[in-house]
Amino acid sequence: MTDTGGTDAAGDLSADLLLRPGKVVNAFEETVQRLLQTIRLGLIGPGGRLPAERELASMLSVSRDTLRDAIGALADAGYVVSRRGRYGGTFVVDELPTGTPVMRAGSAGGSAVLVERPAVTPAEIEDTLVLRSILEVGAARQAATGELSGIERERLWQALEDCSAGSAEDYRRLDSRLHLLIAELVGSPSLVPLIADVRMRTNELLDRIPLIAANIVHSNEQHEDIVKAILRGHPDAAAQAMEEHIAGSEALLRGFLG
Amino acid sequence: MTDTGGTDAAGDLSADLLLRPGKVVNAFEETVQRLLQTIRLGLIGPGGRLPAERELASMLSVSRDTLRDAIGALADAGYVVSRRGRYGGTFVVDELPTGTPVMRAGSAGGSAVLVERPAVTPAEIEDTLVLRSILEVGAARQAATGELSGIERERLWQALEDCSAGSAEDYRRLDSRLHLLIAELVGSPSLVPLIADVRMRTNELLDRIPLIAANIVHSNEQHEDIVKAILRGHPDAAAQAMEEHIAGSEALLRGFLG
DNA sequence: AACGAATGGTGCGCTTTCCGACCATTACAT
DNA sequence: ATGTAATGGTCGGAAAGCGCACCATTCGTT
Numbered sequence: 001m002t003d004t005g006g007t008d009a010a011g012d013l014s015a016d017l018l019l020r021p022g023k024v025v026n027a028f029e030e031t032v033q034r035l036l037q038t039i040r041l042g043l044i045g046p047g048g049r050l051p052a053e054r055e056l057a058s059m060l061s062v063s064r065d066t067l068r069d070a071i072g073a074l075a076d077a078g079y080v081v082s083r084r085g086r087y088g089g090t091f092v093v094d095e096l097p098t099g100t101p102v103m104r105a106g107s108a109g110g111s112a113v114l115v116e117r118p119a120v121t122p123a124e125i126e127d128t129l130v131l132r133s134i135l136e137v138g139a140a141r142q143a144a145t146g147e148l149s150g151i152e153r154e155r156l157w158q159a160l161e162d163c164s165a166g167s168a169e170d171y172r173r174l175d176s177r178l179h180l181l182i183a184e185l186v187g188s189p190s191l192v193p194l195i196a197d198v199r200m201r202t203n204e205l206l207d208r209i210p211l212i213a214a215n216i217v218h219s220n221e222q223h224e225d226i227v228k229a230i231l232r233g234h235p236d237a238a239a240q241a242m243e244e245h246i247a248g249s250e251a252l253l254r255g256f257l258g
Numbered sequence: 259m260t261d262t263g264g265t266d267a268a269g270d271l272s273a274d275l276l277l278r279p280g281k282v283v284n285a286f287e288e289t290v291q292r293l294l295q296t297i298r299l300g301l302i303g304p305g306g307r308l309p310a311e312r313e314l315a316s317m318l319s320v321s322r323d324t325l326r327d328a329i330g331a332l333a334d335a336g337y338v339v340s341r342r343g344r345y346g347g348t349f350v351v352d353e354l355p356t357g358t359p360v361m362r363a364g365s366a367g368g369s370a371v372l373v374e375r376p377a378v379t380p381a382e383i384e385d386t387l388v389l390r391s392i393l394e395v396g397a398a399r400q401a402a403t404g405e406l407s408g409i410e411r412e413r414l415w416q417a418l419e420d421c422s423a424g425s426a427e428d429y430r431r432l433d434s435r436l437h438l439l440i441a442e443l444v445g446s447p448s449l450v451p452l453i454a455d456v457r458m459r460t461n462e463l464l465d466r467i468p469l470i471a472a473n474i475v476h477s478n479e480q481h482e483d484i485v486k487a488i489l490r491g492h493p494d495a496a497a498q499a500m501e502e503h504i505a506g507s508e509a510l511l512r513g514f515l516g
Numbered sequence: 517a518a519c520g521a522a523t524g525g526t527g528c529g530c531t532t533t534c535c536g537a538c539c540a541t542t543a544c545a546t
Numbered sequence: 547a548t549g550t551a552a553t554g555g556t557c558g559g560a561a562a563g564c565g566c567a568c569c570a571t572t573c574g575t576t
Binding site for chain 1: 521
């Protein structure tokens, strides 16, 4: 076992918790997950167009080949379609496939396909929910702390209205969009990917339980409380509203999956 | 520019904020940073021994070659020494080198060395401080929420005492250790690397400003408040104590670097 | 109808990383 | 002394990823 040395008396600590893989696996799967995030979290909606391959590869710091492999996997899974020629590009399909996709090595040719995710442990559920609470509540509080420009206030209100007006099938995506916008308004670029990631994990859990119409109505009311608190600049109120909002789906998830 | 599609009216959103490189650079530099974290954050103290190369490579999900390159770079920089033979291994040196190390391509042979970090932008400072506030305050609150075992309470108290008793030169490391232990006590494995990372970033900033003895005394008093609040199970008190603690170094950093 | 620009599609060589096997060294056990 | 187990050190082939150049297709413009 790891020995933390003798200079200080403190016993062996959490060294193992830091010595873990950084990147999930390889550049290819990493890229697939990234693109899946932008699609499933609604940052690029149905019918929307992805940046050109060369530009996108540059954004993600991967080679164009790797990016094309990832796009190919997403195309096979039915998430995107590519058209070439001028004003062509890669587009998100109108109706997204259902189910929770994850990667598996392809059976032939060296490419890969998307398959169902196997299972989820109670520990992973708890991990996700706790982390989500910390990040989202903290983001709401910080968003209400800083000054917001007129444009930002407008965008926030617009996202709230979209979320209320959207149909049930669009709800998950529009909801993610609103939460992600709040994270963006905090003004800490590092925060956005973290919340995006934890929301992806949360959505995977939510996909396993039924969607109840009454919950949507309730969520929309809470969204309004959150947005109002942020716009008024009340950090504690925003944090509390977000906490209650989070607690709702936490109870749901613990009830169905715990 | 990215078009988010026409199905919903919401304008183009933060797509760019998600489409960014995942891993910092390559496996080698990633590994160096990881090892540097465990050393500089005090998870493995001076004189401490790293896990065997084969095991460590497995932990970090990199090949043994890459790991050895990273260890070699750290050895060149004076952080570790390797001894071979039975009961040998790679050990952290007794006196850590000073300065803020970062990677640069080696001049010969394909290896690399550690050099000084160039600069830091105000935006990056703000990003780090905001993220730190969210994570550390949230962690303190959550740590005070859950039940703690006797062993955990003991470790927490021990870390607090170590921190108070440590000399000025050890303070940064022992301080990080205490904060990281709090994160560990939350029980959300995903949280620990996040706090470790934001602490590394914070420490890099703190290394640029003078260390004042009075601040250490003050910090230790605040540490005691935080730990007591956690042990007593008062989430709001723990959060507030942590917030005040954070605010201290925030003011310091903004004053010197802002 | 012809041209040009933007885009996806394809092929090739180079570097990095990975994987497995084997060698060299050391300290403890016998 | 001898043996053995655990460790760092070294080598060679395989795979993944990268960077670049070039091809093929489709649109708008002229």
